[in-house]
Amino acid sequence: MKAALGSNPSYIWRSLLWSRPLLEKGLYWKIGNGQKIATFADCWIPGKGVYQNNSPIPQNFSMVNTLIRNGEWNEQLVNELFPSHVASKILSINLSASTQEDSRFLFFDPKGKYSVREGYKSAIGLYDPPVNSSEVHLKSWWQFLWSLSIPPKVCIFWWRVLHNIIPTSGNLLVHHVPTTGACPLCHFAYDSTSHALFSCPAIKSCWKDTRYWSFLKSVRMMEVFDITLWIKSKLNRKDFEFFATRNFAVWMERLRAVHNNDSKKKEINAEWCETMLCGYQEARTSILTLASTYNVNSNRFAIGGVVRNHEGRPLLAFGKKITKPPSIVAAELIAIEEGFQMTQTQHLRINQITSDSLMAVQAVTSPEEDYGYTGAFATKIRNLLASHAHLKLEHVLRTANSVAHSLASFSISSPSPFVWICREFPIWLVKLVIEDLIPI
Structure with missing residues (x-):
């Protein structure tokens, strides 16, 4: 999993390394003795994956086995190192196999085993589950979205984006509409929602001259909902309103470029979307x-x-x-x-x-x-x-x-x-x- 690409890799080696992020995305650790699992760098917490610790990492607790004492969790230590909602998930993990070695499994397969079928589905984004706006832990997010001072059509657009139902080629393919699933602009990558809005080379050129590029350029193998929540945590309310409106503008310009075969697709900028947002806010x-x-x-x-x-x-x-x-x-x-x-x-x-x-x-x-x-x-x-x-x-x-x-x-x-x-x-x-x- 740590192998390098090399200076002159073969096609087979490049293909194998291309699939590595796919494995990393789906592989979770099953805790045995905890000696192989990095506490703050590996995916092992149920429903959480990697826990990002913003404070300095204590060297004495860099591996999970340091959190285990006599075959049981050191409850006091876990509560000191993690927030309460994360600590409760850790303490719910059964340590009955604490004498065995740590092992890895695929969370999206019922048996935890890899198959070409499941890998293919994951690769084309079929495991981007629609977001249920009635879920308790997402209630505050939806309240935030609908309270933004942005045009209603932009709010509805974001509702469709976060439910993964905007008509990208990938989403059309999932719903059995005859299409290749490839991006109509770059003609190479699978046209998922996150690719259409952030990752496509033609779209990246629309973000590079904005204040948001410093955040978006590091986006890799992330779901669109995770990207959105991450960006929200980095911006104040006013900046996020412009970010949300600009995404709507990027999507509309993308549709224009695809359906009109417009060669000026790189002219997507913030001018008309900022004018629209300011006009809407002034009208209110x-x-x-x-x-x-x-x-x-x-x-x-x-x-x-x-x-x-x-x-x-x-x-x-x-x-x-x-x-x-x-x-x-x-x-x-x-x-x-x-x-x-x-x-x-x-x-x-x-x-x-x-x-x-x-x-x-x-x-x-x-x-x-x-x-x-x-x-x-x-x-x-x-x-x-x-x-x-x-x-x-x-x-x-x-x-x-x-x-x-x-x-x-x-x-x-x-x-x-x-x-x-x-x-x-x-x-x-x-x-x-x-x-x-x-x-x-």
Whole structure:
């Protein structure tokens, strides 16, 4: 299994070494005495394969036999070296044959033996099982996918990808559609889902100029679902949205190249998919409307705000009393800052902040430096806008800001700050939102 290709290998030797990753993919260790099995380098954990340990590997426990004591697992040591969900799988392994030597078996064959039939099926990807979205351990993944701010057609595309049902030549062959199963672009490799999206030479040229290439170039003999989860662990939410959308674009360009015999297939780039994603997200713009109020009788200041989506529906409403500011304009600026921080806490993307205080808006947007009471507050807002290029601050008329003012007024009499989300809104607020005529 460790033999090298050599400088001038024969066709037979190259063919034999080509099948080595196939064996490595399916071979698991059956534990006997544990002396041949590397703890952190071999496949031996049920349902886990190789456990990737990010911390320094203890030299004393590099082999599995160091985890065994008197024919039984050293439970305390296993729990110290592995997370609880991995340790439980290890401790479930029967060590009745601990006096025998370690042996290897093929996990995809019922008897653990290799046959040409089973090897062929594995080679063409028939052992890429469809992902069941009802499985408990995948529930969080599906929730993440459907919560992404990407077009629905991209979400559906990824659902098809992860269920291995996009019409690649390989998938068509599996479903008895007359085809060779070979990739229609490179005309050499088997056209599996992972090959079509990541491994095909024609497709690789579409990824090399992107930030994702450093991850994808190391992909080898991995299932598309494993690749996706691995990439997700490396990217933040925004970058993964672009990655998901770019895959959709790559697939669409691939279809165009195949069906139209287009020689410009190497012109696949991120421009049109990024434009599509940005256009979709801008169409779903959320607006944060803010206001402050002052009650003469109680000598109290309060702020209030509401976030609404592109349809005008409220997503979030809040209000709170604030310490007496140096001026009314400063109170409006505090409302803007507090409102933005609230949207960040609730993970809401907003593209526009509106206020009916023209002086507050001008204090932020004016190029002249303000050394008065409001200057420090305005500088904070200005820096906030500079760090979020998509965010705009605009002035609206008082008549278009009635909901925010009602929330600020309600805060004066409220015993504590409040935050209402989605369906938690009181009836009086729902009525105000319906009556409000703020332009979206």
